[in-house]
Each structure stands twice: as structure tokens, then as C-alpha cells.
Amino acid sequence: MDIKSGVEVLKQSEIVVAQGPNSGREGAEYDVVVPFLKWAGGKRWLTTAHPELLPAKFDRYIEPFLGSGAVFFHLKPKKALLADYNAELINAYEQLKSNWRRVAQALVRHQRNHSEEYYYRVRACKRRVDHEKAAQFIYLNRVCWNGLYRVNLRGEFNVPIGTKTSVLLPTDNFQRTSELLKSSRLVVSDFEPILDRANAGDFVFIDPPYVTRHNLNGFVKYNDKLFLWTDQERLCSAIERASSRGAMILITNANHESIRALYRRVGKQVILRRQSVLAADSANRSETTEVAVIINYEIGRGQKNDSGRFGQGPARRSISNPV
Ligand SMILES: C[S@@+](CC[C@H](N)C(=O)[O-])C[C@H]1O[C@@H](n2cnc3c(N)ncnc32)[C@H](O)[C@@H]1O
Secondary structure: OEEEOOEEEEOOOOOOOOOOOOOOOOOOOOOOOOOOOOOOOOOHHHHHHOHHHOOOOOOEEEEOOOOOOHHHHHHOOOOEEEEEOOHHHHHHHHHHHHHHHHHHHHHHHHHHHOOHHHHHHHHHOOOOOHHHHHHHHHHHHHHEHHHOOOEOOOOOEOOOEOOOOOOOOOOOOHHHHHHHHOOEEEEEOOHHHHHOOOOOOEEEEEOOOOOOHHHOOOOOEOOOOEOOHHHHHHHHHHHHHHHHOOOEEEEEEEOOHHHHHHOOOOOEEEEEEEEOOOOOOHHHOOEEEEEEEEEOOOOOOOOOOOOOOEOOEOOOOOOOOOO
16 A cells, blocks of 8 residues: 555455356355446445455435445445435336345336347336336446436437347346335435534544546536536535534545545545456556545445455345246
């Protein structure tokens, strides 16, 4: 670990890519629950490379920018408050929590019918039944271009078809996903009211859209609303309030001087190095960095990664693929 101007730099070990529950360690021997969505900025790599950044003990887990919930599925908390601005996304979680069999049945149907023509027909369709809406959301996420979520000004999903054709994945375990979600409260909300509920005993993981002062206008579009630099400042103020109430907080963000300056007096900053896994050959792999800010707890005493014991309970064998 290098220390540079008060900021720690963590070197990351090789990223483990999910292979499915029956290959290697993924889900075969350990209770590894793979997030059911592919999401821009997903943090599965963080749980694999830097589990020590997560605290060992807390009473309630709070995640106000849920996305694919990689950290939630890694920690498997006994009690959680999960939120996101995206109502379609939260509906998918709600339906997997309360109605996973019907969602799974609808996905089997989407798999059987999948074709380019079918994709665009489903994309244009307005479903009224919640479990059908959830299956449509998961179907589009899995076969659209790069798992991207983008809507037009009318709020309609407009991402073209991608190259992937698997609607059902070997890593799917909707029954276990449902069990984990049973003790979670799911809310469609802006981050601020959620953070305002955080108190001592809570652990809050905060992974906002990565907007820096450099791209002031907030060109990063995750939803039908832009996340602006003023939102980053509003987020930082809400974090300071939660911090003063004693909540343990981990924030991840772009490693940019504007972000480092914003959080300078808020918590301990750690730079995370990350190897891009997009290129197959090592010569073409590039390194990127992100910044983590840790508040109200010590790092290095917490979680282990998925290769052994981790989360809040002992490792368990997973239930076989219920789809
Ligand atoms: C970087 S992603 C989170 C990724 C997540 N950590 C994962 O592992 O997949 C950011 C999320 O913030 C949500 N979001 C954007 N603006 C928001 C806001 N103002 N309040 C709450 N959620 C918001 C987006 O819908 C998106 O799911």
C-alpha cells in the first residue's frame, strides 16, 4: 500500500469473472448470489478485489443507489433498506422478492421466443401486470446492447438489441435472491430522504453516477433525469449529516480532483486501482482508478471475499438453479 499525500492507494488483485454456479467456486460450494442485472458501474469487482473496505458488523444495511446491488448480494445483510430512483428497477426487485416463480416463468417464455423482431416488440410493449413488467425489464437488460439502461424523453426504454442471446443464465438463483430480499425494504426514491434515515448502527454504501466538476453538465445519463454536479454537492451534504449521526459510510466515486476536494474533510480517502477486464489479452488491459471514502469505521478488519468465508454468516451450499 503506497501512501501519497495522505491518500492510500490499494493495488487490486486479479478480478474474478463469474463462470456460473457449477464451475469452480461460483455458487457450487459457497453461498454466492450473482446479481440478476448487468448494470453500468456495477460493483461486483469491488466485492471481489476489496472486501476489506466493508465493515464486519452493522445492524442495518442501506444502499440508496441500488443498481444491480452487487454489494448487497455480497453482504447478504439480515436487514436492509434498498432504494433507487428507477421505478422499473425497484419493481423488478419487488417482484423477485414476492413473486419470483411468475417472473421466472415469464423469462422462460421470453427465452423461447427471443429473436430480433421479438426484442423490439417486447421493448415497445407497455405491460400492466407487475411480474410481467419485471420479467420484461430483466429480459431487456440481458439481451440489449451492453446491459445499458437508457430512456427517451417520454421515459421509454430505447436501447437497441445487443449480441447476447441468453435470457436465462447459469448463475440465476431467483429463489435465493427472493430469500435475501425478504428482509429488505425496497423504495423508489431520490437518495436524500434515504440518507436522512441513516443512524448509528447502519452501514450505508453509496455508489452514485460518476459525475465530476469537469463534466459539470452531467452528461452521464442513467435514468430519465441527469445527475448533476449540484447533486454531488447535495449528496456530500447529506453524507456529512449522516456521518454526524454516527452512520458507517462507504462512498465510491470517480478518482477526480473535484471529487477528492469535495470529500477532503469528510472521511478517509483510498484510491482503488482497477484492471479493465474488457480486453482478453493482458497487453491490451488498461488500468483505471476510482476513489473510496470511508467514514466512521476502520478498514482492513472487515469482510473476506467470495473465495471463502464472507458476509454476515458462515458459507453455505447454494440451492440449485430453480428456473
Ligand atoms: C452507479 S449505479 C449503482 C451501481 C450499483 N452499485 C451496482 O453495483 O450495480 C447508480 C444508480 O443510481 C441511480 N440514481 C441516479 N440518480 C439517482 C438519484 N438522484 N437518487 C437515487 N438513485 C439515483 C441510478 O438509477 C443507478 O441505478
